[in-house]
Amino acid sequence: MTYFVLALVVFAAVFLFSLVKIVPQGRELTVERFGKYTKTLKPGISILVPFVERIGRRMNMMEQVLDVPQQEVITKDNAMVKVDAIVFIQVMDAPSAAYRVENLPYAITQLCSTNLRTVVGSMDLDEVLFQRDNINSRLLTVIDAATEPWGVKVNRIEIKDLTPPVDITNAMARQMKAERERRAVITEAEGEKQAAIARAEGAKQAAILQAEGRKEAAFRDAEAREREAEAEAKATAMVSEAIARGDVNAINYFVAQRYVDAFAELARNPTAKTVIVPAEMSGLVGTIAGIGELVGLAREQQGPTRAAPPPPPRAARGGSVPPTT
Known part of the structure; x- marks a missing residue:
């Protein structure tokens, strides 16, 4: 009798567990009836038909980050670079992501790898090094269009690391050093130019002040000579008057x-x-x-x-x- 009651309790627990389903936030569950998809359970509590319906796939509806492995890519000008990236995806349609593709993360990763080789291989090395935003936008457009039938939205794709060959790195370092030296020479020349202009302006102002000083002195001399002439004229007039007398x-x-x-x-x-x-x-x-x-x-x-x-x-x-x- 005791074993019978215990078995009845276990059966009731299994029955309730298969009957009532609680879906957490950020998850969706697909329901299958005799192996065929029928509906999708949203977050909350749901009741299934016992012995007829069962849970098919448990889908993560939150944004996910997938790592694209590093790979070697040959650019348009035959330079070998190592590129890896990360992709941000979000499942928008749980049935499509569950039943239209097998192993969704692996499929998206391989899709990103192939398109990354295609995009980088169509560009020169300088474009690859200095146009990462262009690469990201092109990859995003292609991969988002490819994953739309799977019910997945690709939000962002970012180039995480891009490593050129060692000889290219050394050449870039020498180029950067030469560019810095050129800027230093230009800056020094600009400084000398400004100093020469300042000295010329100083000499100009000094010459103007000296000319103004000479002008003032000449004016004073002329005024003194004028007054002297007036005094002499007055003296001569007085002498002339005396002579007339x-x-x-x-x-x-x-x-x-x-x-x-x-x-x-x-x-x-x-x-x-x-x-x-x-x-x-x-x-x-x-x-x-x-x-x-x-x-x-x-x-x-x-x-x-x-x-x-x-x-x-x-x-x-x-x-x-x-x-x-």
Whole structure:
């Protein structure tokens, strides 16, 4: 009796297990009735017909990553490169992925390998090395179209590693070194160019400032000469007025000024080794005395009367000072 009850419990457990199915999230189960596909169980709890229906395939509906093995590929210019990749897939239709292809991961991996050889083999080595995005997009287009009947969506394909031959790697290293040296030379030349421009600009500004300084100095000199000329014109006008009034001292002042200027110019001459002093120095002394009297007269006219300055001493030689009227 005990064994019978135990057997009944085991049978009931097996019956319930075959009757009720719980599908986890991210999975789908296909149901077969006498070996023929009938429906797909979504995530959740489902009940099957006992002894008639059974679970066929358990499909993973999450995105999966497949590794494409490394392989050697000959490029268009006969260079041997080693290429491997990874592919991201997602099952969109569980019945198609379960019943239209056997061993889905292996089939997709082989499909990627063959198309990778085709795409890389149609390109030159430089294109393979520097156009990985182009390779990825071409592979994605071809493989996604090929796996669509299987109910699989190929989301991405990425070239994981691409290894050129050793001699090509060495040539690329030398090329990179030469390119770096060329850029360094260009940068150095640009620096020298900028320095030369800066020096030229500095010289230009210095020349402009010097020219402006010379211009200002010339303007100041011209202004000084103008004022000197105005003063001389005023002095000449005053002497002319004195001469018009019949003042002999004014004539003596004018002649003495020219005499002194001429004698000073003769003394400053760098080519003259000997200066001859005129014998008629008394005439010069007399002229100076006349100048003194003229100055005194001017002071009397401009202010209160002051004592006239004493007459200068007579010259040692050359006679006496001519009398003034």
